[in-house]
Amino acid sequence: MKLQLDPNNYDGCPSYNDWLDEQYAEQSGPLDILGYQPRPSFVLFTMSPDTYEATFSDFMQQREEEIKASVCNLFPSPIAYYFYRFENGYESDLQRLHLLRDTWESVIDILHALAVAECRHRNIPIIDPLKFKDLFTDSVAKRLENIEGVTSQLSAAGILPTVAKISPAATLAAMKELNQSRNAFSHSAAQSEAQARSWISECYVDVVEVLADLDGLEGIQIVRYLSQVDGTxxxxxxxxxxxxxxxxxxxxxxxxQMLDSAKYFQQGQMLVIADGLIFGLRPMIHFREDGVGHTTRLCIFRKTRGEAPDRRIEYEVIGEAVRHEEDRKNFAMEINELRGLFGLGVD
Known part of the structure; x- marks a missing residue:
């Protein structure tokens, strides 16, 4: 997935060509030869290939820094938090490996929550091979399959889902392949600092490229509804x-938007605002306040457990090395709406 130059194909790396053109324009203005204005990058590619290739490493370094800044400052908090700590807040390479793994899983968690939320919002019936129980899986690989399945079924209904705009089929396919092939994303433990460094090195570039492909995540907002100032x-x-x-x-x-999403505008609701639409994210994303209400932590679904009448939903609390449980009954409305998409009765 890493960007590479092709000495035989000028169009092999369009973003690099754009960068070269911008660099030239900033230093010298537009290239103008008696009224003819060729692209500086194309002139270099055809007339001086060595010069064309010479600054590619500078471009890649600048691009990487811009991607990292975007993820840390503009992406949804779960992804941004873990990636920032991966870059700036680790005490050992073993811990850093866990933070990279947490970043990866958070990306999939957010995409999965978005897919499930839009499916519920649009009230589109879901058919085989997707199963209701699959939505509440603790498997990262299965959540990727769910994203693919929901995208396929919404597309078949004539809807281009928001998650497909953020994560096109090619990106999702690459994520599935990486999830299967990289040691860093498995739940086996690295045996040493050296092995942790090796696993990080093995997949770091791929993770950064996936994050670059998912730059549409900059445009979504995950929010907790508090109140309304007025109707809009x-x-x-x-x-x-x-x-x-x-x-x-x-x-x-x-x-x-107010008419379409009014049912979500209640205390305790987690919302996502994306592509001009507003969905409810519960039960996949919830929150927990501290005892005095000064800090709110996002909670990401991890698994269900227990039997009736004591069935629970277990969440990972972002920023804390703890799990948090909620009574499944607290999400009865959302769960029953999801069950209805599969033709099932109330929970």
Missing amino acids: TLRCEIFRGHSSTRTIQNIKINRQ
């Missing part, structure tokens, strides 16, 4: 970037 202004807590500092903002919506 929501008061929400925002979960974007790596910082855990509480951020509360007014969010303007239009009348159609």
Whole structure:
């Protein structure tokens, strides 16, 4: 997946060509030869291949830094938090490996939650091979299959789902392949610092390239609904970037969004605002406040457990090395709506 130059194909790396053109324009203005304005990158490619290739490493380094800054500052908080710690907050390579693994799983968690939320919002019946129980899997590989399956079924209904715009089929296929082939994403433990470094080195570039492909995640907002200022202004807590500092903002919506998503505008609801639509993310994403209400931690679904009448949903608390449990009954409305998509009765 790493970007590479092809000495026989000028169009092999369009982003590098754009970068070269921008560098030339910043230093010298547009290239103009008696009114003819060729692309500087194409001139270099055809007339001086060595010069064309010479600054590729500079381009890649700048691009990597821009990707990392984007992920840490603009991506949804679970991804941003773990990736920032992978880059800046680790005490050992073994811990760093775990943080890279957490970053990877958080990407899949967010895409999966978005796919399930849109499916419920649009109320599109789901057919084989997807099963209701598969939505509540603790398998990363199965969640990737769910994303693919939901995308396929919504597309068959004439809907291009938001998750498909963020993660096109080629990107999702690459993620599935990487998830199967990279030691860093398995749940086997590295036996030493050296092995941890080796596993990180093995997949780091691939992870960065996946994050680059998923730059559409910059455009979504994961929020906790607090109240409404008026009919088209929501008061929400925002979960974007790596910082855990509480951020509360007014969010303007239009009348159609208000009508389509009014049922989600209740205390305790986690929402995603994406592609002009507003979905409810429960039960895949929840939250937990500290005892005095100063800090809110996002909680990501991990698994279900227990038998009736004491059935529980277990969450991972982002930023804390703990799990948090909620009574399954607290999500009865959302779960029953999901069951209805599969033609099942109430939970």
